[in-house]
Amino acid sequence: MIYTHRSPALLIIGIVMLAWGWLNQSGAADGLQAWLHPGVYKEHKQAVEKHQAAEKAAADKAAAEGQPAAEAKAMKPGKFDALKAGQAQFATIFGGIFCVIGLLVLAMKPKEGHLDYYISIFPGMAFILSIAFVVRWGLDPMFANWGKAALPTLGWDFAKILNLNYVVLGIVIGMIVVNVFRIPGWAANGVRTARFFLKTGVVLLGTLYSAAELAQLGALSVVMIGVFVLGSVWLVLLAGPRMGASNSMTGVLSSGVGVCGVSAAVAASPVVNAKAVDIAFTLGTILLWGVLCMFIFPTIGHLLGMGPVQFGAWAGTGILNSAQVAGAALAFDPHGIQTLKVAEIFNITRVLFLPIIVVWLAAWYVKREAGAQKINLSQVLVAKFPVFVLGFLGLFILSTMGVFAPAGHYQGKYFSSTEIKEDKLLKEKDIAALQAALPKVTAPEDNRALQDLIANKKLATREQDVLLRGVAKMEGLDKGAKDALGNAHKAAWHDSKIIKAYRDWIAWLFAFGLTGLGMQITVASIKQAGGKPLIIGSAVGLIKAIGSLIVVLLFVREFV
Amino acid sequence: MSVVRRAAPRTAQPTTWSRAAANNRHPLPWEGGGGEGTALSPRTLLLAHHGTPGAEQAAALALSLAVPGHTRIVHLYVVPDLWDGMQGDDWLNNAWTRDAFGRHVEGQLESDAREQMRGVAERCAAQGIECTQQLRYGKPADCLLAAARECDAELVVIGPPRPKGTLGLRSRMDLDRLARGLAVPFMVATAR
Numbered sequence: 001m002i003y004t005h006r007s008p009a010l011l012i013i014g015i016v017m018l019a020w021g022w023l024n025q026s027g028a029a030d031g032l033q034a035w036l037h038p039g040v041y042k043e044h045k046q047a048v049e050k051h052q053a054a055e056k057a058a059a060d061k062a063a064a065e066g067q068p069a070a071e072a073k074a075m076k077p078g079k080f081d082a083l084k085a086g087q088a089q090f091a092t093i094f095g096g097i098f099c100v101i102g103l104l105v106l107a108m109k110p111k112e113g114h115l116d117y118y119i120s121i122f123p124g125m126a127f128i129l130s131i132a133f134v135v136r137w138g139l140d141p142m143f144a145n146w147g148k149a150a151l152p153t154l155g156w157d158f159a160k161i162l163n164l165n166y167v168v169l170g171i172v173i174g175m176i177v178v179n180v181f182r183i184p185g186w187a188a189n190g191v192r193t194a195r196f197f198l199k200t201g202v203v204l205l206g207t208l209y210s211a212a213e214l215a216q217l218g219a220l221s222v223v224m225i226g227v228f229v230l231g232s233v234w235l236v237l238l239a240g241p242r243m244g245a246s247n248s249m250t251g252v253l254s255s256g257v258g259v260c261g262v263s264a265a266v267a268a269s270p271v272v273n274a275k276a277v278d279i280a281f282t283l284g285t286i287l288l289w290g291v292l293c294m295f296i297f298p299t300i301g302h303l304l305g306m307g308p309v310q311f312g313a314w315a316g317t318g319i320l321n322s323a324q325v326a327g328a329a330l331a332f333d334p335h336g337i338q339t340l341k342v343a344e345i346f347n348i349t350r351v352l353f354l355p356i357i358v359v360w361l362a363a364w365y366v367k368r369e370a371g372a373q374k375i376n377l378s379q380v381l382v383a384k385f386p387v388f389v390l391g392f393l394g395l396f397i398l399s400t401m402g403v404f405a406p407a408g409h410y411q412g413k414y415f416s417s418t419e420i421k422e423d424k425l426l427k428e429k430d431i432a433a434l435q436a437a438l439p440k441v442t443a444p445e446d447n448r449a450l451q452d453l454i455a456n457k458k459l460a461t462r463e464q465d466v467l468l469r470g471v472a473k474m475e476g477l478d479k480g481a482k483d484a485l486g487n488a489h490k491a492a493w494h495d496s497k498i499i500k501a502y503r504d505w506i507a508w509l510f511a512f513g514l515t516g517l518g519m520q521i522t523v524a525s526i527k528q529a530g531g532k533p534l535i536i537g538s539a540v541g542l543i544k545a546i547g548s549l550i551v552v553l554l555f556v557r558e559f560v
Numbered sequence: 561m562s563v564v565r566r567a568a569p570r571t572a573q574p575t576t577w578s579r580a581a582a583n584n585r586h587p588l589p590w591e592g593g594g595g596e597g598t599a600l601s602p603r604t605l606l607l608a609h610h611g612t613p614g615a616e617q618a619a620a621l622a623l624s625l626a627v628p629g630h631t632r633i634v635h636l637y638v639v640p641d642l643w644d645g646m647q648g649d650d651w652l653n654n655a656w657t658r659d660a661f662g663r664h665v666e667g668q669l670e671s672d673a674r675e676q677m678r679g680v681a682e683r684c685a686a687q688g689i690e691c692t693q694q695l696r697y698g699k700p701a702d703c704l705l706a707a708a709r710e711c712d713a714e715l716v717v718i719g720p721p722r723p724k725g726t727l728g729l730r731s732r733m734d735l736d737r738l739a740r741g742l743a744v745p746f747m748v749a750t751a752r
Contacts, residue, residue: 178645195651263652270664276672279665280646280729287648323649351652383656513651522645527730 003120004110005186010123011102013130017095020133024088033084036141044080051075087137098126117189124183124190128516131173132166136511139173140166140334163298167330170511171294174518183519194516198326199388201509205344206395207404207502208337214396217309217342220556221349224317228548229353232540233258237364239540245532247368249278251361253285253533257540259357260350261286261321267354267384271362271375277531284528285537287521290321293545298332304553307470308338313556315339316346317548320541323517330510337503340510348389355384404498424491425457426484433480446471453485459492601627602714606634608704611676612728614719617749619680622717625747628688634711635680635693637673638703640731701734705741716746 023029034041059069077085101122110116147159158164177183183191209217233254240250251272256265265282268274274282297319301311315328329343359377366372398404426434434454441447449467452460459465465488471477472485607622609615626633646665647658677693684691694711696703708716721735722728738746 198651260652262648263650266647266650266653266661267657270660274664274668276643276665276668277729279668280642283646283648290649321649323651347652354652383654383660386652387654517649517651520645520647520649522642524640524642524731525645525648528642530730531727 002110002112002116003189004105004108004116005120005123006106006110007123007184007186008102008106009184009186010098010105010126013123013126014095014098014100014102017091017130017133018099019095021088021090021092021095024084024091027084029084033080036138036145037080037083038145040079040083044078047078048075091133094126094129098122121190121193124187125193126190127184127187128174128191128194128512128519131177132170132508132511132515135170135173135515136166136508139169143169161299161302163295163331163334165331165334166511167327167334167514168294170515171327171518171521174515175291175521175523178519178521179523191516191519194513194519197509198323198513198517199391201506201513202344202348203388203391203395204502204506204509205337205341206392207399207499208341208506209345209396209399211400213341214345217345218349220313221316221346224313224548224551225346225349225353227551228317228544229258229350229357231258231547232544233357233360235540235543236536239536240532243532243536245536246275246278247365248272248274249282249533251365252278253282253537255354255357255361256282256286257320257537257544259354260347261290261319261323263322263351264354264357268358268361271358271380272365273369273372278533280525280528281531281533282537284526284530285533286320287526288529289537289541290319290324291521291526293319293321294324294327294331297328297545300549301332305470306552307466308333308336309342310552310556312339312342313346314549314552316343316350317552318545320537320544322347322350323514326510327514330507330514337506340506348386348392351386351389354386355381358384404496404502426453426488426491429480430484430487431457433478433484437477437481440474440476441471453488459488465489465492601625602631604632604634604711604713604715606636606704606708606711606713606716607680608636608638608700608716608718608733609676609680610637611672611679612719612722614722614749616719618717618719619683621747621749623683623687623689625715625717626684626687626689632690632692633680633684634707634713635677635684635691636704636707637677637693637695638700639669639673639695639697640700640729641698642729642731643669643697699734700731701737701741704733704738708742708744713744716742716744717749718746719749 020029024033055072062069101119105119105123108119110119143159143164147157147164151157162168236254236257237250240253241247245253252265252269252274255268255272256262258264262283265279265286269279297315298311301314306314311332312329315325315332319325319328325343325347326340329340330337333339359380362375362377362380366374431454434450438447438450438454441450446467449464450471452464453468459468468485469489472482472489602625605622605626607618609619609622622633625631643665647661650658653661673695677695681691681693692711694707696707704716704718707713716738718733718738721732735748
């Protein structure tokens with residue numbers, strides 16, 4: 001079979017990307033960027049004016065003193081320049097690659113084989129990436145602006161409340177593409193690579209955990225996932241037969257609802273000999289719940305004022321489908337990946353539970369169904385083992401050995417008084433701003449942390465840092481206090497350049513992967529939600545979501 | 561082309577004919593036709609059947625219309641393309657697990673199809689009616705249009721839409737598309 005379509009699409013996408021890179025580099029896109037990022041542009045303009053004023057003053061002074069004008073100093077690049085440079089670099093690199101391969105696609109006569117297969121995936125990848133670019137660079141800031149603009153009229157920021165950021169928009173646009181326009185033939189093969197890039201994102205996440213974080217999050221996730229996964233599998237196995245559902249339907253539903261949604265149902269279907277209609281009802285139910293949860297969970301999380309650890313733990317436990325766990329975590333916290341870090345640990349724990357649950361279900365099914373074929377347990381355990389978790393652990397080990405970041409990066413060594421430099425301590429004006437803000441911080445724990453910060457002029461513990469980052473988001477706090485809290489945080493955290501780059505790459509990999517996964521969610525499959533799986537799945541899904549929310553709010557602290 | 565809603569089994573005379581039937585190139589029953597196929601005595605009757613109660617009504621209507629030795633029933637079994645998206649957004653499994661799932665689903669769909677096709681073939685054989693069968697994958701209306709064209713059907717018989725609230729896979733026949741695309745009459749067996 002020949003996979004490569006001789007279509008100019010890849011070349012066209014490449015040329016458009018190169019053009020975008022050039023427009024940013026040359027400054028021709030400044031007007032559009034200023035419209036998309038008014039805040040950053042305003043800062044940039046102020047900095048330019050300040051720089052020009054300083055240059056002029058220096059020139060005037062030199063003229064007054066009868067000396068030759070000093071050579072003009074180049075302006076330090078600001079956020080606006082960095083934003084444009086980043087987009088130009090990204091678009092140029094990928095545009096160049098796509099142009100070269102696009103020309104190859106048009107020039108070569110594809111023959112069956114590996115080369116044809118590997119080349120055929122590029123147009124689809126370019127298709128997803130171009131959507132991810134438009135969403136992340138265009139729609140995300142546009143919706144954020146519209147949300148703010150509509151705030152006085154609506155009384156609420158619809159973009160923030162509805163989490164209309166690049167992650168949610170990417171998934172939604174992916175769903176629109178597949179359901180309304182259909183994926184073009186030339187892109188079909190490459191769209192499937194979304195899974196690979198999501199797994200790569202999870203593997204790279206391994207670089208961002210400290211040993212203490214991983215141990216504590218791991219322990220928490222094992223307890224929560226253990227209770228809720230085993231509990232919901234057991235609940236479905238109990239309710240299914242009582243509601244007259246067949247053994248195969250009950251089996252596939254219990255894995256889907258209990259473990260990690262579609263992936264678990266896919267893994268369990270053959271071992272419980274699920275009928276086609278059981279699979280359709282179950283997957284429809286899980287997808288319906290997954291998509292709804294992806295929108296509802298982040299909104300509830302914001303309304304309840306949850307932090308990254310609490311929300312990550314809740315989403316990682318309560319959302320049925322694992323793809324939407326990542327989506328909800330990034331939707332909740334799109335510009336940092338703290339929540340994703342927590343949620344993915346829960347996701348990985350769920351996946352590690354999967355082979356065990358499949359074996360349990362196989363044994364359960366064989367016991368109840370006369371004539372059912374026995375399976376080889378060790379073969380199932382090996383076949384269902386998620387190999388990418390080994391990659392995650394590998395990178396985590398390399399990272400803790402200091403391969404990617406200086407030793408002490410994860411431990412937050414700059415909390416120690418011996419490490420922090422004098423000039424990094426809070427200044428008098430910061431202390432004054434924090435003292436003025438102290439009465440507004442009513443929660444005793446937060447108030448105590450703030451008092452400690454004022455006394456020490458620096459953060460002393462990771463816990464204080466997490467608490468005060470929450471305080472910095474408080475409404476009604478003046479800018480001076482917020483800046484002071486920001487300075488204290490910056491003084492205590494030193495990220496290596498590699499880790500910063502990884503963080504950016506991880507966000508891109510997830511944006512790419514989730515947009516691609518959105519292209520695999522069809523309304524036709526969601527419409528199959530029905531029958532007993534819908535009733536049992538909805539009941540157990542609801543119990544799991546509410547139960548895990550209560551447990552998280554009661555027992556999970558906002559730091560690990 | 562005409563759209564006829566009829567109850568199954570057939571009553572003595574057609575109950576409703578649309579105005580369009582008057583312009584149809586096929587001779588009407590009362591116009592005679594000798595050994596030629598007609599809308600109600602077709603030589604090739606295309607039956608869309610996939611085992612639902614509505615499809616059973618369509619089968620009963622088709623069998624009542626078919627004349628042994630004269631009519632050939634072409635049984636079309638459509639596996640709807642909703643299965644395209646049935647692996648959903650699974651991303652955690654490895655290729656081995658996904659392939660195993662794909663093989664399992666294909667096996668299930670094939671076994672369901674064979675069971676239904678065997679049932680219709682047996683009923684045709686019991687009445688001495690020739691039956692050929694087609695298994696297609698895609699949108700039901702598109703598959704039916706393609707099958708009608710390929711087998712030179714003179715009459716197409718389908719079941720009624722599933723009543724609202726009834727359990728089953730949601731993959732409806734697009735009647736509008738059918739009515740516009742078919743060049744031969746088609747009958748929709750009415751729900752009892």
